[in-house]
Amino acid sequence: MKRILALTLALALAVFSLAGCSSSKEESSTESSTAETSTAAESSTAAGESSTSAAAGDSDIKIAMITDYGDITDQSFNQTTYEACKAFAESNGFDFTYYKPEGNSTPERVAMVDKAVSDGYNVVVMPGYAFAETITETADTYPDVKFIALDVSQYDLDKSSGEDGYSRDNVYCAVYQEELPGYMAGYYAVASGYTKLGFLGGMAVPAVQRYGYGFVQGADAAAKDLSVSGVEINYAYGNQFYG
Template sequence: MKKMFASLLALSLMLVGCGGGSDEKKDDTPVIALVTDQGTISDKSFNQSAWEAVEQYAKEKGLGNKYYKPATFDTAGYTAQIENAVDNGAKVIVCPGFKFSETIANVQEKYKDVKFILIDATPADAKGNAVDPKDNVYCALYKEQQPGYLAGYAAVKEGYTKLGFMGGIALPAVINYGYGYLQGANDAAKELGINVEVKYAYTGTFNESPDIKSKAAGWYNTGTEVIFSCGGQICNSVFAAAEESNKMSIGVDSDQKDASKTVLTSAMKGVKKTVYDEIAAAFDNTFKGGVHTLDATGNYVGLSEDFTRFKKFTKSDYDKVFETVKSDKVKIVTNADVDKNAQGDPNTKVLKDTFTNIKVTYDK
């Protein structure tokens, strides 16, 4: 009888244990939200990187999450979806892109209990005037000149001597990528004792277009070997031109190697790492609002970890140059170092004084 009672007790405890596990349900309230910028969550850029971080953290912690796509990609459209997200229970909202600046300036005080993670931007009013972020807003900026430098350096060390830079809108972030790219190319050329030619342009848009593809094709057909595509969806146009010309390209912001077989490497910002880290901070009460500039010291910028498309430039070579950037042994020129009337121009005096082994043709 005692043995039977013990067996029944053990069985009942096992059943209670199993029952308790099945009753524990994930809270589906979407407490973590992403409001997308123009594009999709599979855009191989900010939207995708940010969403991957949201999904990863939510899955690890058993939290509900959701993304919201605005009807219009402007302040009204972003605001409407932020309001929608808050109404649905969002406690953390990720806003990936500079176009959210005015929206965050408008809503940060209205939703004081919500943590906002703003990527690549700071709050601003409708006229573009800076607005101080409140304690509930984390603004992530990056030193784009660092991954830009690494991309230019790697391209020249790989053996390319005819480079191209095709940026989107001439905003500080894009300009810094470009200036870093030029300096990295120059320093590698100087080490090798060679001269390098670079064609340089801004498209005036972050959208793909036949005109951009045509310009890129023209560069490739007149000798350019690799183009750094720096700006949203213009990569689709550059990659298409590279594929048709059997030439190479360089991606930006995220690892874009899967977008085209022509992508040699990508100059990356650690958006996924940033978003994940700050979501975690929001839930463990270590979240600190304000403007934060992220760089190589925290491994928030760099090149893709995939070096399989290089034939000469190795991971060891990369590690060495990365350390020089990380330790600030190399001073990289930025947009802030150039006269405000010439920002974006790759042939201003300060740049010419810096670049000794490259010739830049500015294709306005």
């Protein structure tokens, strides 16, 4: 629910041009070079996958989502983002579709951005820190397109761009404090009388790690506050975001 609400806010911010990854924005380039859609993107069957399009009405806003290395049925980042985008588009009369890269690489993700823009989409939503390089490679190329990224931090953008404090007017990044709900979950588990706990994260990526670390810290704090002994945590990652 938190992600859906945050994504809806991010979409609204993009629609009304209130985007930016930090309060201090650099002047975005006014020169736009049209990136040629890659042959691989055009020939990719996966790239052509699209959702049921919302009624576009008279709006010029067209929203496209690029999936991460999962798909829209992964019961995780991609599915939640897809459902939130679709609901937002339908409730506001915007056109919406999604694109699935052929593989898990920046060039393949960039190819999907090129494809989306060539198809006329001007708001591009990307779930996951892996899109940092995609953003820094495409934001200047398409200054009139709004890019919304989830879980892409300032650190991710600075590292991929080589800039200190990377910021563009057409980029909005939503980051979360996953450690807070993780902490509360761990604390509540111990406070409820449980001492044999387990944490199974999808993959060892920053967002999941933050939640897991918060869970451990919350359980530890509750054990100390409530004088509970014998608390054990079996901590593991499943190395996938589905199943």
